[in-house]
Structure formats: C-alpha cells, structure tokens
Amino acid sequence: MNPLNKNHLQITRRNFLEFSAGVALAVPTLVGAQTFIENSPSSGQGWTPPSTFTSSVGQQTVVRPSSDNLYSSVRPQPTASPSKDWREVLLSGERTIHMRRDGETQHIRYCTKDGYIDPVGYRAACVLLRDVQAGKMFTMDPKLLDILCGIQRWMSYNGRDSIIEITSGFRTTQTNNATEGSALKSMHLYGKAADIVISGASSGLVGAMAKKFNGAGGTGIYLLRGFVHIDTGASRTWISSTPRHRR
Numbered sequence: 001m002n003p004l005n006k007n008h009l010q011i012t013r014r015n016f017l018e019f020s021a022g023v024a025l026a027v028p029t030l031v032g033a034q035t036f037i038e039n040s041p042s043s044g045q046g047w048t049p050p051s052t053f054t055s056s057v058g059q060q061t062v063v064r065p066s067s068d069n070l071y072s073s074v075r076p077q078p079t080a081s082p083s084k085d086w087r088e089v090l091l092s093g094e095r096t097i098h099m100r101r102d103g104e105t106q107h108i109r110y111c112t113k114d115g116y117i118d119p120v121g122y123r124a125a126c127v128l129l130r131d132v133q134a135g136k137m138f139t140m141d142p143k144l145l146d147i148l149c150g151i152q153r154w155m156s157y158n159g160r161d162s163i164i165e166i167t168s169g170f171r172t173t174q175t176n177n178a179t180e181g182s183a184l185k186s187m188h189l190y191g192k193a194a195d196i197v198i199s200g201a202s203s204g205l206v207g208a209m210a211k212k213f214n215g216a217g218g219t220g221i222y223l224l225r226g227f228v229h230i231d232t233g234a235s236r237t238w239i240s241s242t243p244r245h246r247r
Contacts, residue, residue: 087213090153096121097149101128101166110145117142129169129194133178138170138191143217143232148194150213151206160200167227168195187218193231195222203228211237 095111106128109121125145130137148164155162171179171188187193198206206228207221220229221239 087150090150090157091146094118095146095149097125097145097152097164098162099125099128099148099164099166101132101169105163110142110149126170126191129166129191131170131172131175133175134172136170136172140170140191141232144192144194144230147210147214147217147230147232148196151198151209154209154213155198155201162198162201165197165199166194167197169193187231187233192233193218193229195227195229197227207239 094109094113096107096109098105098107100106106124108124108128109118110125111121112118122142122145126137126140129140152162152164168179168188170191171182171186173189176182176186176189182188196206197203203221203223203226207219210228210230211219214230214232216232216235218229218231218233218236220237222228223239223241225240
C-alpha cells in the first residue's frame, strides 16, 4: 500500500474515533440518560409510584378540572372514585410546597383543594423563584409548581420529609446570558424551569423522580454540581458530569 494512502487511512480512522468519542462524551442521548435514571442505585426499590394513596399527604377524592386547563376559572367537579393516574393522586387536595432559597423555609400553598390558584401562595412562590440577580419576578408556570409538589409528596409517601432548595428559577435575558452554559432559549426565561437540590437525596434520585413525574417536560441531572434542572418545555433528558454547565 502506498505510504501516503496508509497515512491517510490512519488519519481518517483517528478522526473517526475522536469524533465518536466526542459524541459519546457529549450530552447523553435520551436513551442513555433514561438508562442511567432507571438504573440509578438511589431510585431503586421503595420508590415505585403509588397506585393508591392512603397517607395524610392527600385525599382519596381527586378534584378534576372541567377543561384541559389545570386551573380553569370554571369550578371543577370531583370524581366519584380515586384517579387511576398516580400523579393526580399525589396532587389531590390543596397543593403545598416546602421550599427555601438562601433563607428560612417557607410553607407555600399555591392551589386550593378545589383546584383554584391561591393568589397569596402563588405570589410567594413566584417571589421565591424570582431572578435574584436582577431583582425581578415573573409569573411562573403552575405546572412547574405541580412537579415540585409531586416530587415532595412522593418522597413523603415513601417516608422521607424533604425541603426543596431553589438554586435558580426565572432568569432575565441578561442573567441568562451571564450564566455559564445556559441555553439561548432556556426555559428559565419563560418561568418554566427551576434548578433544585433536596438535602439528603442524590441528584440521581431527584432526577429519576422528576423524569418519572414530568415525562412530558425536560429533566437535567448535574452530577458534579448536585442539582437537578426541571422544566415544562419539550420532553428531553440529559446528564452533565462537567463541573460547570447549566441549562
């Protein structure tokens, strides 16, 4: 074989291998991330979603909205029997979240047992999830609050009290641009995302619960930084093992 052709093949092969390695080390694919979540040691036995609900966290009668809008202005009618969907079961009754951000823990009730937004509690949640650097608040997506509430109640169902610590909520464009690794169209810009930490729970466990509860949205697990990104945008999953990277 011509030495030049041999060298060319070696270079081509090396470039291919380097490219393949780069792809493998980049943001994991949905399949790879899902495999990691499902096989996470912290999210194994004992964290099966409840099919029935008998603890004091919620009520057996689930209030359903009368439309696709979770917070319809029309008074919803309760169902005659418990919901078959475990997510709705966990969110039954009034919805509250124990949250904190650089201070005292707040017990926030953002939704009444009849399915209405509690304006006082909802505003308190929006203040907690504000852009701290810019000092600006935004109307947060109530579905995001539902995910946080659902995860916390899921943990309570399994006998673990938890407090959700917010590390990032709404971001202005300026704050988002100044945040290393942030996406150009980050869901934080639209009040649809939160980065959270739950003391005593690994990011693998929190990520697994978030992905299971929030199948229609985004879940990012940041292993080295110990937090989980949750949003109500498009369905996607990723894992970051770099020390500095955010969405």
